[in-house]
Amino acid sequence: MVTxxxxxxxYDVIIIGGGATGAGTARDCALRGLSVLLVERDDYSTxxxxxxxxxxxxxxxxxxxxxxxxxxxxxxxxxxxxIARHCVEETDGLFITLPEDDLAYQQTFVEACGRAGIxxxxxxxxxxxxxxPSVNPDLIGAVRIPDAAIDPFRLTVANLLDARxxxxxxxxxxxxxxxxxxxxxxxxxKLHNKLNGEHVEVRGKVVVxxxxxxxxxIAKMAGVNISMFPARGALLIFGHRVNRMVxxxxxxxxxxxxxxxxxxxxxxxxxxxxxxxETVDDMRVTREEVDVLLKEGIKLAPSLATTRVIRAxxxxxxxxxxxxxxxxxxxxxxxxxxxxxxxxGLEGFITITGGKMMTYRLMGEIATNAVCAKLGNSKPCIxxxxxxxxxxxxxxxxxxxTKRYSFGERAxxxxxxxxxxxxxxxxxxDNALVCECEGVTVGEIKYAVHQLHVQNLVNLxxxxxxxxxxxxxxxxSCRAASLLGEFNHDxxxxxxxxxxxxxERWKGMRPVAWGDTLREAQLTxxxxxxxxxxxxxxxxxxxEDEQ
Amino acid sequence: MRTDTVIIGGGLSGLTCGIALAKRGQRVTIxxxxxxxxxxxxxxxxxxxNIDGIAVTTPLExxxxxxxxxxxxxxxxxxxxxxxxxxxQLLADAGIDMEGNASxxxxxxxxxxxxxxxxxxxxxxxxxDDLDKLPAKRVALMCIRGYFDQPNGMxxxxxxxxxxxxxxxxxxxxxxxxxxRSPSEMRATTLAKRLISNSALQRIADQINNLSxxxxxxxxxxxxxxxxxxxxxxxxxxxxxxxxxVATLPPSVAGGRIQALLRHYFKMLGGNYLMGDSAVxxxxxxxxxxxVTTAKLGDMPLKANNFVLASGSFISRGLVANYERVFEPVFxxxxxxxxxxxxxxxxxxxxxxxxxxxxxATDNDLRCMKDGKPIQNLRAIGSVLSGHDAVKMGDGTGVSxxxxxxxxxxxxxxx
Numbered sequence: 014m015v016t017x018x019x020x021x022x023x024y025d026v027i028i029i030g031g032g033a034t035g036a037g038t039a040r041d042c043a044l045r046g047l048s049v050l051l052v053e054r055d056d057y058s059t060x061x062x063x064x065x066x067x068x069x070x071x072x073x074x075x076x077x078x079x080x081x082x083x084x085x086x087x088x089x090x091x092x093x094x095x096i097a098r099h100c101v102e103e104t105d106g107l108f109i110t111l112p113e114d115d116l117a118y119q120q121t122f123v124e125a126c127g128r129a130g131i132x133x134x135x136x137x138x139x140x141x142x143x144x145x146p147s148v149n150p151d152l153i154g155a156v157r158i159p160d161a162a163i164d165p166f167r168l169t170v171a172n173l174l175d176a177r178x179x180x181x182x183x184x185x186x187x188x189x190x191x192x193x194x195x196x197x198x199x200x201x202x203k204l205h206n207k208l209n210g211e212h213v214e215v216r217g218k219v220v221v222x223x224x225x226x227x228x229x230x231i232a233k234m235a236g237v238n239i240s241m242f243p244a245r246g247a248l249l250i251f252g253h254r255v256n257r258m259v260x261x262x263x264x265x266x267x268x269x270x271x272x273x274x275x276x277x278x279x280x281x282x283x284x285x286x287x288x289x290x291e292t293v294d295d296m297r298v299t300r301e302e303v304d305v306l307l308k309e310g311i312k313l314a315p316s317l318a319t320t321r322v323i324r325a326x327x328x329x330x331x332x333x334x335x336x337x338x339x340x341x342x343x344x345x346x347x348x349x350x351x352x353x354x355x356x357x358g359l360e361g362f363i364t365i366t367g368g369k370m371m372t373y374r375l376m377g378e379i380a381t382n383a384v385c386a387k388l389g390n391s392k393p394c395i396x397x398x399x400x401x402x403x404x405x406x407x408x409x410x411x412x413x414x415t416k417r418y419s420f421g422e423r424a425x426x427x428x429x430x431x432x433x434x435x436x437x438x439x440x441x442x443d444n445a446l447v448c449e450c451e452g453v454t455v456g457e458i459k460y461a462v463h464q465l466h467v468q469n470l471v472n473l474x475x476x477x478x479x480x481x482x483x484x485x486x487x488x489x490s491c492r493a494a495s496l497l498g499e500f501n502h503d504x505x506x507x508x509x510x511x512x513x514x515x516x517e518r519w520k521g522m523r524p525v526a527w528g529d530t531l532r533e534a535q536l537t538x539x540x541x542x543x544x545x546x547x548x549x550x551x552x553x554x555x556x557e558d559e560q
Numbered sequence: 561m562r563t564d565t566v567i568i569g570g571g572l573s574g575l576t577c578g579i580a581l582a583k584r585g586q587r588v589t590i591x592x593x594x595x596x597x598x599x600x601x602x603x604x605x606x607x608x609x610n611i612d613g614i615a616v617t618t619p620l621e622x623x624x625x626x627x628x629x630x631x632x633x634x635x636x637x638x639x640x641x642x643x644x645x646x647x648x649q650l651l652a653d654a655g656i657d658m659e660g661n662a663s664x665x666x667x668x669x670x671x672x673x674x675x676x677x678x679x680x681x682x683x684x685x686x687x688x689d690d691l692d693k694l695p696a697k698r699v700a701l702m703c704i705r706g707y708f709d710q711p712n713g714m715x716x717x718x719x720x721x722x723x724x725x726x727x728x729x730x731x732x733x734x735x736x737x738x739x740x741r742s743p744s745e746m747r748a749t750t751l752a753k754r755l756i757s758n759s760a761l762q763r764i765a766d767q768i769n770n771l772s773x774x775x776x777x778x779x780x781x782x783x784x785x786x787x788x789x790x791x792x793x794x795x796x797x798x799x800x801x802x803x804x805x806v807a808t809l810p811p812s813v814a815g816g817r818i819q820a821l822l823r824h825y826f827k828m829l830g831g832n833y834l835m836g837d838s839a840v841x842x843x844x845x846x847x848x849x850x851x852v853t854t855a856k857l858g859d860m861p862l863k864a865n866n867f868v869l870a871s872g873s874f875i876s877r878g879l880v881a882n883y884e885r886v887f888e889p890v891f892x893x894x895x896x897x898x899x900x901x902x903x904x905x906x907x908x909x910x911x912x913x914x915x916x917x918x919x920x921a922t923d924n925d926l927r928c929m930k931d932g933k934p935i936q937n938l939r940a941i942g943s944v945l946s947g948h949d950a951v952k953m954g955d956g957t958g959v960s961x962x963x964x965x966x967x968x969x970x971x972x973x974x975x
Contacts, residue, residue: 300902307883441740442706455708488709491809495711504713508672512910519909526905527881531915534905535874538913538951539600540810546674548910550718552613 016206019182020213024050026384027202027217029189029231031055032062033165033370035223036172037377037396043179044399045385045392050215051173051181052204054188056472058169060225062370063475064296064328066248066282067275068259069093069101069161070371073108073133074266076125082347083129086371090159092397093168093374099403099430100168104274106160106259107141108133109152111312114264119154122263126158133158147256147314160259162275165370166475167428170465171401172377174432178402185466192220192235192362199235199353199362208468219384222364223376226293226331232364237357239364240334243293245327247302248282249310249525252321255279260313269309272317276478277451281310281317288329298325298524321529324521333367348372350379354387361387403430424452428477429460436460447496448489451478458493462500469506470494470514480518487537490514491545505554512551515541563589563832565971566852566862568839568890569870569878571596573942573960575822577868579650580968582829589832589862591839591854596819597875597943597956602807603782603814604668605651605658605961607644607679608632609954615677616954620644620663629896629947631959634924635966647961648680654825655788656818657683667691671807672711673718679958682814684792686779686804691722696802699724700775702768705732706740709748709809710781719779729771733763751783752813758794765798778803782814788821839871839890842938844930849938852890866971869893869920869928869940870964878944879918886918891938894921894929896946912952919946926967939967 026042028035031053039051053059072086094101110116119135126133134157141148141155148155173183184204191203193214201216222231229241254274262270273280284302303325311318333349349367353359365380378394385391400406421444425433436456437443443456461467461476470493474480480490490511498507515537522530541547565581567574570592578588608619608626616622624637632640644662651658658680660666665677667688681687688694699719703712716728735754739745755761761784772778782805785791796803807814827833837856842849851861871878871890879897880889881904886897897918898904904915920928920940927934942960943950950956 297907441737445706445708445740445746447708488809491711492708495708495713498711498713504717507711508714516909520907523905523907526915527883527901531881531904532874532877534913535916536600538909538916539597539875542910543951543954543956544600544602544670544807544810544812545672546670546676547672549676550672550674550714551910 016184019050019184020215022048022050024048024215024217025388026050026219026221027052027215028221028223029202030223030225030228031057031169031173031183031185032060032223032225033058033169033172033373034225034365034368034376036169036176037373038221038223038365038380039176039181039183040172040179041377041381041394041396042384043176043181044395045381045390047384047388047390049176049181050217051176051183052187052189052202053183053185054207056185056475057173057466058166058475060227061328061330062165062169064326065165065246065370066271066273066280067162067165068271068273069163070369071106071131071159072129073106073122073126073131073158073160074261074271076129076131077122078266079347080125080129082369083125083131085347085375086369087129087131087159089372089375090161093163094161096396096398096400097163097168097171097404100164100171100401102162102274104161104258106158106261107145107148108156108158108261108263109141109148109313110154110263111149112151112153114262116154119156119263123156131158145256145258145260147316148260149312149315154263156263160261162259162273164276170476171403174402183466185472186468189231189234194235194359197358198360219361219363219387221380221384222362222366223380225366226329228331228364228366229290235353235359235362237353237359237362239351239366241290241366242332242334243288243290244330244332245286245288246283246330247298247306247325247327248280249303249306249322250324250326251279251281251317252323252529253278255314255316255320262313269306270313272310272313278323281306281313293329296327297520298327300524302327303524322525323530325524326521331366348376348379350376350383352383403432405431407431421446421452421454421457425454425457435464447492448479450489451481453477453479453489455496458496459500462497467497468501469510470497471517473497474514480514487533487540491541508547508550509554512547563587563862563864565589565866565868566591566864567868567870568852569872569876569942569944570594570823570833570835571819571870571872571876571942571960572598572822572957573964574868574870575819575826576647576650576961577870577941577964577968578826578831579654579822579829580965581971582826582831584968584972587830587832589834589864590826591834591837591852591862593838593876594836597872598815598819599812600810601815601818601957602668602671602812603682603685603805603818604678605680605957606677606954607640607662607665607958609665609677610952615665617665617677618663619665619679627947631926631945631948631963632955634922634926635963639966640962643962643965644679644958646965651680654821656821657789659683659687669719669806671715671809673715673721675722677954682789684785684789684805685782685814686806688722694723696777697725698774698776699726700768700772700778701726701728702772702778702780703728703730704736704751704781704783705730706736707746707751707781707783709746710806711809715806727773727775731767731771733760733767735760735763747811748781748783748808748813749786749811749816752786755784756786756791761791761795762798765795768799772801775801777801779806781806781808782812783808784813785817786813787817842891844935847933847936849891849935865937867938868967869938869944870942871944873919873943874915876943881915886915888920888944891928891930894932895919896921912949916949916951917947919944921946925970926963939970941967
């Protein structure tokens with residue numbers, strides 16, 4: 014449907030926020046037969062969804078401190094292994110005890126896992142070293158638990174795709190500027206289309222606020238107060254994958270105690286700092302954060318000391334104060350679903366927040382139940398059993414892929430599951446590799462542009478991993494920009510887009526710009542500025558835009 | 561092994577220095593890792609392109625305004641014109657025909673269609689002397705189907721903004737299509753290897769002649785002529801209209817050829833090129849360097865009267881930054897660099913970056929400083945020098961060649 018027609022319809026439900034929670038809610042609502050519009054101010058999974066470890070928690074991390082969250086986690090973990098298997102890599106994880114840690118905690122930990130229903134198997138340090146050669150060899154204890162790696166970008170897109178297959182409309186780069194409130198009732202949203210500058214109003218019977226940490230701002234637009242406590246976490250990505258399994262520290266949760274293998278790289282995190290709500294849009298990583306992540310990461314896997322750090326990034330968890338304690342002392346990490354009709358006397362407005370990426374599906378289910386209760390819809394939730402597109406029962410498995418296809422096809426199946434079949438590969442041009450690090454073909458870019466709402470290179474990176482590999486988009490970003498310019502028939506935008514993309518990459522590289530990452534930066538500058546004159550082209554265009 | 565001069569680094573500056581010394585009868589050894597930043601060179605040399613973001617039209621005059629810390633100021637602004645002529649002649653002697661002069665910059669056309677100031681440009685490349693007087697109006701931009709390292713849309717757009725009437729025409733030949741079967745084979749250097757025979761060039765010329773209509777000038781991506789410029793001449797003799805090449809994204813065929821021709825010339829002059837080796841440390845006696853140990857020669861250090869450090873910037877590992885500091889990895893020479901990591905870079909990727917001006921500290925004769933004192937027989941040239949900015953000032957290749965020639969004079973005269 015073209016955008017103008019989307020604006021004209023009235024929806025059963027409008028969902029604000031294109032992270033995992035919003036996408037999961039959109040899918041659930043659509044599957045229950047509701048007419049759905051999802052709006053996202055930036056790109057899908059730009060917020061906390063795209064700024065975490067990519068860890069599919071077993072729940073073990075929370076077992077000691079928050080049994081309820083732990084039980085939720087393991088239940089969702091098992092569900093995602095079935096319904097989202099093309100987004101999941103079943104690595105398992107270790108909780109290791111180092112000489113400086115208290116080995117007695119291991120007993121407490123294993124018992125708590127047992128209570129939460131999490132398989133926790135104590136293994137000897139020797140066995141841990143054998144199954145995970147990168148682990149700190151000084152460890153004195155290890156527990157094996159069912160952690161796994163999950164790709165949050167892919168997961169979010171799969172949910173959005175299924176929502177759309179079931180009739181939902183989704184708009185990225187549409188920012189909510191206000192809520193339409195009439196006589197104590199939310200009736201829709203005021204939107205700013207950031208692609209063309211247009212301002213529009215869209216009507217819906219129920220509005221769901223799934224905007225993560227930005228949900229406080231959204232609620233305020235409706236005159237409703239929610240006290241959020243932003244908790245910032247910084248992470249580092251290393252240039253290759255040193256570990257096979259997730260490695261955690263077996264102690265009370267602390268800074269930088271999880272190392273997750275993700276695709277071709279690995280990620281250490283996270284720090285945890287309370288920040289003022291006004292600063293949630295500033296994602297710059299500080300020197301202190303980098304230092305602590307490196308120091309602690311090396312304790313988990315000593316080879317990180319000599320592994321290149323390719324990128325640093327930070328995300329903000331949307332923690333919420335419970336209503337009877339606005340001071341924030343008893344902050345919940347659990348799921349919070351607020352029906353503002355009951356809480357604030359505002360009908361037609363629901364906030365779903367708190368929780369974790371792991372529990373996005375459950376959050377979607379809870380929010381959808383609340384929506385359905387308002388609309389008198391009694392259809393049951395089926396998202397716990399219905400596979401996501403790409404993970405159908407007959408979808409090719411990773412091991413099939415390894416046997417049968419070229420590098421590009423194999424990578425595409427890894428990213429898109431059975432949907433990879435939609436990628437054109439009938440001619441030599443479609444099969445041509447654009448990004449050699451991640452195996453992205455022209456056909457896959459075409460597919461992403463035409464079917465996955467890709468308007469720019471940053472979108473494309475999230476959908477396909479173009480430029481996410483070791484070279485961080487040195488040459489492929491120019492090739493991809495050029496192709497996007499061609500597919501979108503807008504060359505001028507392609508150059509600005511390329512500059513924005515390089516800037517975005519640089520934001521993550523700058524905090525770790527030493528060693529090979531600094532080399533890579535100088536190389537990129539030599540190519541794009543020295544050889545190509547991109548800086549000159551972009552500054553000329555910016556001057557023209559201003560006039 | 562005994563030589564007169566050992567040069568560490570086999571890129572543009574190291575080869576220029578090696579050739580100039582060998583021509584004066586010196587025995588020279590170059591220790592080269594094998595790759596150089598010439599692979600990102602589209603076929604032009606720059607003396608000085610920009611000051612504070614403004615294009616320089618008369619580089620010799622502008623060089624007079626540079627601060628004393630700039631390598632050109634160290635070798636003397638009054639010497640630049642003479643050294644520049646010498647550099648152009650050296651290139652010509654090596655079989656690299658470039659046009660341009662140091663008194664007035666011309667414009668090279670980048671792979672994205674941007675006009676950038678340049679000092680010398682390969683004869684077969686598109687070059688504009690005066691942006692108000694274009695060499696042609698109607699241009700056929702020939703785009704190789706499935707070749708993505710020339711951003712054709714951006715290039716066409718840029719050429720149009722310069723005032724050309726551009727028709728972008730996609731074409732292919734059987735030779736090119738067969739390369740396509742391997743998804744990662746479509747790179748400039750692979751094309752250049754494939755497109756050598758007269759019949760392959762004729763098939764391309766036929767396409768151009770059929771498709772280029774009423775164009776006055778035909779442009780092709782620079783994917784021809786790995787070893788010399790005869791492929792261009794052959795192609796031009798087959799194409800009915802004037803033909804020019806446009807630089808591509810790396811790997812650059814033209815840059816690779818410049819590197820190969822310089823290396824060949826150096827060897828012809830009797831130079832010793834240790835390919836695939838790298839210097840790891842040096843042995844000093846007070847303010848004199850006695851020998852250099854390399855990775856491959858191990859405990860047989862290279863001894864010489866003079867040594868030249870031409871090891872490049874961070875890209876080439878002539879400079880290294882770790883978590884704590886910027887250093888010169890072979891001799892741990894003094895470097896001009898900021899101490900705190902936060903100062904090395906700036907927030908915007910296209911802003912001038914402090915690190916690109918970092919380099920080894922030298923005296924005015926380009927002698928390297930160690931612990932605050934100059935090493936009498938160790939000089940630095942090219943990108944490893946501090947005080948210039950190849951990216952923002954467009955002075956990289958000029959500094960490489962001219963400091964190399966200046967240092968040669970110092971070594972020969974024994975100063």
